[in-house]
Amino acid sequence: MAKDEPDNARRLLLGGMTTGLAAAATAPALAQGAGQPSSGGASLQNPATKHPKPPFPAQQQPWPGLASRMNPRPDHGESSYRGSGRLAGRKALITGGDSGMGRAAAIAYAREGADVAINYLPVEEPDAREVVQLIRAEGRKAVAIPGDIREEAFCRQLVDRAVRELGGLDILVNNAARQQDGRSSRTSPPMTSTLR
Amino acid sequence: MPHLKPGAAIINTTSVVAYGPPENIIDYAMTKAAIENFTKSLAKQMAPQGVRVNGVAPGPIWTPLQPSGGQLPGKLPQFGADTPLGRPGQPAELASLYVLLASNEDSYTTGAIFGATGGRGGP
Numbered sequence: 001m002a003k004d005e006p007d008n009a010r011r012l013l014l015g016g017m018t019t020g021l022a023a024a025a026t027a028p029a030l031a032q033g034a035g036q037p038s039s040g041g042a043s044l045q046n047p048a049t050k051h052p053k054p055p056f057p058a059q060q061q062p063w064p065g066l067a068s069r070m071n072p073r074p075d076h077g078e079s080s081y082r083g084s085g086r087l088a089g090r091k092a093l094i095t096g097g098d099s100g101m102g103r104a105a106a107i108a109y110a111r112e113g114a115d116v117a118i119n120y121l122p123v124e125e126p127d128a129r130e131v132v133q134l135i136r137a138e139g140r141k142a143v144a145i146p147g148d149i150r151e152e153a154f155c156r157q158l159v160d161r162a163v164r165e166l167g168g169l170d171i172l173v174n175n176a177a178r179q180q181d182g183r184s185s186r187t188s189p190p191m192t193s194t195l196r
Numbered sequence: 197m198p199h200l201k202p203g204a205a206i207i208n209t210t211s212v213v214a215y216g217p218p219e220n221i222i223d224y225a226m227t228k229a230a231i232e233n234f235t236k237s238l239a240k241q242m243a244p245q246g247v248r249v250n251g252v253a254p255g256p257i258w259t260p261l262q263p264s265g266g267q268l269p270g271k272l273p274q275f276g277a278d279t280p281l282g283r284p285g286q287p288a289e290l291a292s293l294y295v296l297l298a299s300n301e302d303s304y305t306t307g308a309i310f311g312a313t314g315g316r317g318g319p
């Protein structure tokens with residue numbers, strides 16, 4: 001998808017240059033388009049075919065899994081999300097910020113001008129490192145705070161550290177989750193682990 | 197909470213399973229239903245302080261949660277096929293919801309759940 005963007009933008013621009021009036025009309029639309037979140041700018045995209053469809057290759061990972069080991073790799077907006085200062089100067093804390101929606105939010109927040117702290121489990125460090133690099137590539141502050149939010153004491157440390165290192169907190173994204181198919185086990189320990 | 201000033205935002209990730217709980221992830225669906233409810237009551241509690249609280253309800257999204265036990269291995273190849281859009285969502289497709297709900301532009305939205313489900317279930 002990202003590969004289409006420059007072409008689409010160029011086509012729009014060239015189209016806009018064909019007449020003065022169209023150019024005048026297109027310029028603000030382009031400026032707005034550049035600020036649109038998600039991929040693709042102003043061109044129409046079919047949502048049914050925009051991203052990979054099943055069937056997917058069979059694959060399995062030990063919990064909690066890494067995005068970097070998935071096939072195909074998930075798209076968190078690494079090459080497509082374009083910001084426009086909508087969250088300039090904000091300070092955000094995102095749990096589960098190493099992968100999935102948390103990572104997509106972390107990348108988008110940084111590109112919208114926010115400093116971002118991400119929380120994740122220590123075993124998710126490889127994914128988290130990528131996110132930290134992506135945030136820093138935007139010139140924003142990235143704070144990595146590994147730890148298990150099933151422990152209340154850690155939750156307190158997490159917030160305290162985020163506030164201290166970011167210099168405050170404006171956005172909290174409670175996103176981390178645990179899901180285990182439980183048809184065969186309805187026993188207490190794994191259920192309690194998910195509930196926490 | 198004491199750190200959040202007027203204009204701050206809390207965004208919770210809930211799920212379509214809060215609205216249509218399946219048979220295989222009872223505990224997960226319980227947490228997501230609780231998060232949906234928590235979002236709405238906390239929004240009321242925080243409104244006088246100028247803090248908005250909203251949620252995002254994803255459908256099947258292509259994340260590491262799925263191949264690490266979230267789905268049975270045999271079901272993963274068809275993950276997302278049962279949505280009207282015929283595919284799972286990618287995390288990037290929800291980024292704009294998290295941005296919107298955090299931004300000033302969305303200042304009258306609190307206690308709301310925004311869905312990104314591929315057309316099946318959700319708020």
